[in-house]
Amino acid sequence: MKRKLKSDMEQVSRFSEEEIARRAASDPDALPTDEAFWMRAVRAEHPAKKQNVTIRLSPGVLEFFKRQGPGYQTRINAVLERYVEIQENQIARR
Template sequence: MNDDFQTSWSEPVSMQQGDASTVQRPPVAAPLKQIVTIRLDVDMLKWFKAAGPGYQTRINQILREYMEAQQAERDAAQ
């Protein structure tokens, strides 16, 4: 690093001591989504992609809405 460079902030105490093994990191949360392979009709996938970035999120939202509607139907029938 350039010897002339000085930061305007101080490093955490654990880093100042030079022992990186003492750095406390927050626990890693479990992933909220899971990677899967799904086969979709080509024309349907093209339609989702044509709407721009975020097509996987849109597909997920539509599946979620369907799932919730089915659950509501089931709960109403009970």
Template sequence: MKKESKTDWPRINAMRDEDIDLSESPELNETFFKDAVVWPAQKKQITLRLDPDVLDFFKSQGKGYQTAINKVLRRYVEAQKHH
């Protein structure tokens, strides 16, 4: 990690399972798994040529623009699979 963790790891490691608050965790029912996304292998670094206006649009959205481009492409791929 580039930044030092601010997590109190000794406290976390000392916790018992029953001490963990899961009230905000989603219920792992059939619907959860039906809608789950199977994560592909590790991402690959490539060179990709984009139109300047397309790149400018994503960069204008702020930090994480490369992730946003990947999400858009993933949605396109999924739509094509169901088409």
């Protein structure tokens, strides 16, 4: 049976700005930010939707990625994205 997750938004909506700031400051996972951080911040774009393709890989390559567990196709994609980035950087330097 799936457990239904509860949202704390109703409770949070009743917090004052001071209470929110106090709780954020005491949260060990919250990283402090300052004006300089926000001046350097850039808006992240949603990644393009992936396309389904058929690709032929050598058995050794496929087994290497599958041995690392679920998500092997995502890891293969990440390796290929990094390869493209390196190649584009080399082309741009020429």
